[in-house]
Amino acid sequence: MKITHNITTPLISASSNHAFPLSILSDREAIWYFAQSIQLYGHKEKQSLDIFEYHNVAKEPTPFVSISSLSLKDRLVDEFLIESLRAGFYIRLYLDQYYLQYQTSFSRSFKTNDILIYGYDSSKETFMFVAVNKNGMLERKVLHKKHICNAYVYANPQESSKRNVYLYKAIHHSQPEIKNMLNEISSQLKDYLNSKDCIEIHSNIKKLYPSNDYAYGLDNYKLLIQHLKAIGSQERELNIKNFQILVEHKYIIQFIIREIHKLGLIDKSYIYEINNIVIMVENLKKSVLRYMLRKNERVILGLVEKIKDIQEKEIQLLQRVLKRIGDSTCI
Structure with a gap:
């Protein structure tokens, strides 16, 4: 069994707060999102730049994306993720610089952090997800479910807002006037x-x-x-x-x-x-x-x-x- 939701290449990829909602919207739905994303802001001391969010899209819904959060508590991570995918949701997980091993003889590793899961392949027991790399580019990755579960259990950030799992679903509105x-x-x-x-x-x-x-x-x-x-x-x-x-x-x-x-x-x-x-x-x-x-x-x-x-x-x-x-x- 394979569950796969559509993922598009977003116009904004450097910030996951923009890239994740945009990657589940159609071009027509994204127009209103872009109309509200013209402002730019930067942090002077950190000398960091970002596109302004009128919504805290990690926690609050945008006009075209429904976002809900919940705590897994004692629930099994992989079962919850699969159930959510079946219900039509994309799942956003926060993982804190956890190094995951490839299953190869070279034993290479890579860092994952803030990810959006959009699919699962039961024949290979792998999840499909997108993540933003250090250069601000969106990447598609596939990982075995045990690695995703280990990353969530052992490398989930301690901030309360990032301990939760966030469920994304597109809201199909008529276009604004x-x-x-x-x-x-x-x-x-x-x-x-x-x-x-x-x-x-x-x-x-x-x-x-x-x-x-x-x-x-x-x-x-x-x-x-x-x-x-x-x-x-x-x-x-x-x-x-x-x-x-x-x-x-x-x-x-x-x-x-x-x-x-x-x-x-x-x-x-x-x-x-x-x-x-x-x-x-x-x-x-x-x-x-x-x-x-x-x-x-x-x-x-x-x-x-x-x-x-x-x-x-x-x-x-x-x-x-x-x-x-x-x-x-x-x-």
Whole structure:
């Protein structure tokens, strides 16, 4: 017997809080999710970047994904996982850097952490799951059930919220009204462009991220520049995941602009512009990877100028997009 649920390649893979819900949604269902994922935030001290979550998707449902949590207590892990898969659920488990052995003569191992189980093959007694690796890329893996059970029993984090198992299921809604979606996109873009006012405008940002140690929207370009400059002056590793998240954030903007173009509100020149920005950000990530290999300090100045150029081009484009959306919603 084989139980397999559909898994798609999500537009956002660097953060499991986004990748897991998106991997069970169709492209049409994901539109509303992306419309609410335009904000960017970063932690100044940790110099880490992420796409803002309007929902704590580890614990709370999003408009298109039902999420429930429960404690296994004395239940057998593998039996519960199989029953949940049969009932149509995907299962999210938190595992704390547990090294699992491949069953090969080479005795290789790999680390698993936060995973989403989407299938089970009883003939091989293996679970199928996806996980986000250290570079922010989504990977599909297959493991024998005894390894999954051992990982949960012996390597489950101690935080109470991560001791629970989370069940995911897609909610198939009718699409939101066009005007509502455009208003949401307009509001999000304004917050992104006016990052200094963002925390004052949105109470949910204050609630989820009350510390003043966070940067929002365009201020995260400054955070990346500080991160790069700190590499030379401090003994700090470059977090390549930040640049993967930046790339994926531009994919979201690209997706949104394409949707606005489909509505006939902007012409193709806007798509060409965002495509060029995406290419610039992808090339920036490649340049950062090359720097990490060669450790040439002179490269830092060039990377900083690239970041500033990307930021300026993005501001000019989004300001014009906002004007076009504003003109259409006033009609």
